[in-house]
Amino acid sequence: MGRQPCCDKVGVKRGPWTIEEDHKLMSFIINNGSKPCRCGKSCRLRCINYLRPDLKRGGFTEMEENQIIQLHSLLGKRWFKIATHFPGRTDNEIKNHWNTRIKKRLKLLGLDPLTKKQNTSKGYEENVEIKSLHNNGTKEMKKTKEKIEEKENKVTWDAEFHNYEIQSSKVDFGSCISQENNTSVSSYCSSSFSIDDSSYPYVGQFPYLEGNSLQQWVDSMDSILSWDSLNPLEEDFHLLENKE
DNA sequence: AACAGCGTCAACCGCCGAGAA
DNA sequence: ATTCTCGGCGGTTGACGCTGT
Numbered sequence: 422m423g424r425q426p427c428c429d430k431v432g433v434k435r436g437p438w439t440i441e442e443d444h445k446l447m448s449f450i451i452n453n454g455s456k457p458c459r460c461g462k463s464c465r466l467r468c469i470n471y472l473r474p475d476l477k478r479g480g481f482t483e484m485e486e487n488q489i490i491q492l493h494s495l496l497g498k499r500w501f502k503i504a505t506h507f508p509g510r511t512d513n514e515i516k517n518h519w520n521t522r523i524k525k526r527l528k529l530l531g532l533d534p535l536t537k538k539q540n541t542s543k544g545y546e547e548n549v550e551i552k553s554l555h556n557n558g559t560k561e562m563k564k565t566k567e568k569i570e571e572k573e574n575k576v577t578w579d580a581e582f583h584n585y586e587i588q589s590s591k592v593d594f595g596s597c598i599s600q601e602n603n604t605s606v607s608s609y610c611s612s613s614f615s616i617d618d619s620s621y622p623y624v625g626q627f628p629y630l631e632g633n634s635l636q637q638w639v640d641s642m643d644s645i646l647s648w649d650s651l652n653p654l655e656e657d658f659h660l661l662e663n664k665e
Numbered sequence: 666a667a668c669a670g671c672g673t674c675a676a677c678c679g680c681c682g683a684g685a686a
Numbered sequence: 687a688t689t690c691t692c693g694g695c696g697g698t699t700g701a702c703g704c705t706g707t
Binding site: 435436437438462463466467470471513514517518520521522525 | 672673674675676677
Binding site for chain 1: 692694695
């Protein structure tokens with residue numbers, strides 16, 4: 422058995438993050454606020470997987486997918502290593518994408534997700550056979566084909582949206598804030614957002630970023646992302662909380 | 666309209682290794 | 687040398703939204 426999970430600590434909150442907690446965490450990172458009542462591990466994860474300003478959002482492009490497949494055959498399930506080849510992507514994101522989409526895509530193509538070779542063992546073909554027997558074959562196959570096409574169209578759209586996001590990320594925070602005052606709370610919370618909602622979900626939500634460029638934020642994040650100083654500061658946090 | 670099944674993804678779990686005590 | 691603590695990272699879970707019946 423391993424050690425007890427750090428989140429078992431009394432008074433340490435778990436579950437989905439609230440906007441307020443994100444604010445606290447961002448504020449804590451920038452060094453003028455209190456840390457949310459979460460364990461360091463959870464804060465680190467939240468920052469890496471969600472709050473990082475250089476994060477790309479939206480679906481993976483076909484090129485990215487192919488690159489993931491290639492890297493997976495070279496590195497195996499070392500998602501962190503794979504993620505280092507995709508600036509703005511997290512290991513979690515890549516892992517999720519692999520498990521939910523790429524695996525299936527390879528299977529549909531009759532390829533073994535592990536070896537990427539044509540799957541000659543029964544698995545895939547058997548599936549198709551069973552489906553044809555049970556669902557009158559051609560109808561089901563047509564549906565599957567339509568689904569694949571639909572998803573591929575989505576990927577193309579997602580790729581275009583990516584470009585939009587990349588362009589958005591080049592914009593200075595200061596100028597963004599004035600444009601983004603209308604950003605709704607729901608779009609901030611959501612992991613996916615429409616073009617109408619505009620670029621990064623937290624832009625405009627952190628007034629203390631005003632005047633700072635995105636790059637400055639990234640730099641300040643990088644300097645603390647080792648999180649070495651985070652746990653000792655938990656005590657300070659409690660003191661600050663009591664003062665509030 | 667209601668329900669079931671499925672897909673997605675954020676967040677947590679827990680093992681492992683490194684480094685400190 | 688041993689024990690303890692913590693961060694890293696792959697595996698897993700569960701909530702939520704979407705789609706089909």
